[in-house]
Amino acid sequence: MTGLRDALLTRDETRLPGRRDEDWRWTDLRGTLRPMPVLSEAVQPLAPFDAPQGVQVRRFAAPATAGTAEASLSVAAGETLVLLDRVEAGEGPYARDLALHITLGEGATLHRLVLAADSAEAVSMSLTTVALAAGATLHQTVLATGAKRQRIATTVAHPGGGAHARLDGAYLLSGARHSDQTTILDHRGPGGSSEQLIRGVAADQGRGVFQGRITVAEGADGTDARLKHNALLLSGRAEIDAKPELEIYADDVACAHGNTVGALDAEALFYAMSRGIPEAEARLMLVEAFIGEIVERIGAPALQDAARAFLADGLEALRR
Numbered sequence: 001m002t003g004l005r006d007a008l009l010t011r012d013e014t015r016l017p018g019r020r021d022e023d024w025r026w027t028d029l030r031g032t033l034r035p036m037p038v039l040s041e042a043v044q045p046l047a048p049f050d051a052p053q054g055v056q057v058r059r060f061a062a063p064a065t066a067g068t069a070e071a072s073l074s075v076a077a078g079e080t081l082v083l084l085d086r087v088e089a090g091e092g093p094y095a096r097d098l099a100l101h102i103t104l105g106e107g108a109t110l111h112r113l114v115l116a117a118d119s120a121e122a123v124s125m126s127l128t129t130v131a132l133a134a135g136a137t138l139h140q141t142v143l144a145t146g147a148k149r150q151r152i153a154t155t156v157a158h159p160g161g162g163a164h165a166r167l168d169g170a171y172l173l174s175g176a177r178h179s180d181q182t183t184i185l186d187h188r189g190p191g192g193s194s195e196q197l198i199r200g201v202a203a204d205q206g207r208g209v210f211q212g213r214i215t216v217a218e219g220a221d222g223t224d225a226r227l228k229h230n231a232l233l234l235s236g237r238a239e240i241d242a243k244p245e246l247e248i249y250a251d252d253v254a255c256a257h258g259n260t261v262g263a264l265d266a267e268a269l270f271y272a273m274s275r276g277i278p279e280a281e282a283r284l285m286l287v288e289a290f291i292g293e294i295v296e297r298i299g300a301p302a303l304q305d306a307a308r309a310f311l312a313d314g315l316e317a318l319r320r
Helices: 004-010 266-274 279-296 301-319
Strands: 056-060 066-075 080-087 095-104 109-116 123-132 137-144 149-158 164-173 178-187 193-202 207-216 224-233 239-248 254-262
Touching (some): 004 095, 056 066, 095 109, 109 149, 123 137, 137 149, 164 178, 164 279, 178 193, 193 207, 193 239, 224 239, 224 279, 266 279
Parallel strands (some): 066 095, 149 178, 164 193, 207 239
16 A cells, blocks of 8 residues: 555554655645545546557556556566556546556566656656566666655565666656655575665745655675665755665665765856856756766666657656
């Protein structure tokens, strides 16, 4: 359960997580969802979309008022899948909860891109659980533009055994939008690896949240796990909250995490402006370059094109 799903299904607002819950202190739902919206199976219409060639697409429509959805996916041993999950934006206030379950067989590979769009008035939660088998490879990238409250969580059960997980992400926040990317990576066996790179940009009164927890269990020797979060504040009223964590109970591991939050490079901005580029355009160029590394790390070219188009819309929102 994500907290929202449980509350919607039972219509019990006391089940909503709030600021006193450590993992939810920056994404308070209890103080946001009042009164509780009424569940409905009605969804908002989807705009036309042409799926990229060679890519499996799943589209999750925004509910009319409030809704929950659940989906599962398995990639068979030795198979490779390129997947685009589009969490579609709707109009006005709505509450959405998604539960997505993914299983990768031995030696399977999944390239997954998540494009999370919501209205500025929405409360949108999603939880993806991933179970890897030995030798499996997960490459996931999450791109988000925020909502009134938006949380995108991924948990990975990592068996070791040569399996590799890469969890990348980016958020571009304008207005008063909020986005929370939370990852929990549980290394349970020896000889596994993982890496995470998250980039965030918050303008106006936007609020970005990143929580990344890596756990290396007893006996998961030889684990190589690395996590990095970098964010830019484009306004004195914007906010970034980050909590990278490492819990290591094994020997002979290579684990590291890092976190930086700052402003645009003043020298780079001055250099661009000295070449005749207006300040607003120069700022957007630097933001685009900052976020661009996330796109370049996507292994499937068709997914890179979809990611660039999505981020272009997010950059345009920063311009306004």
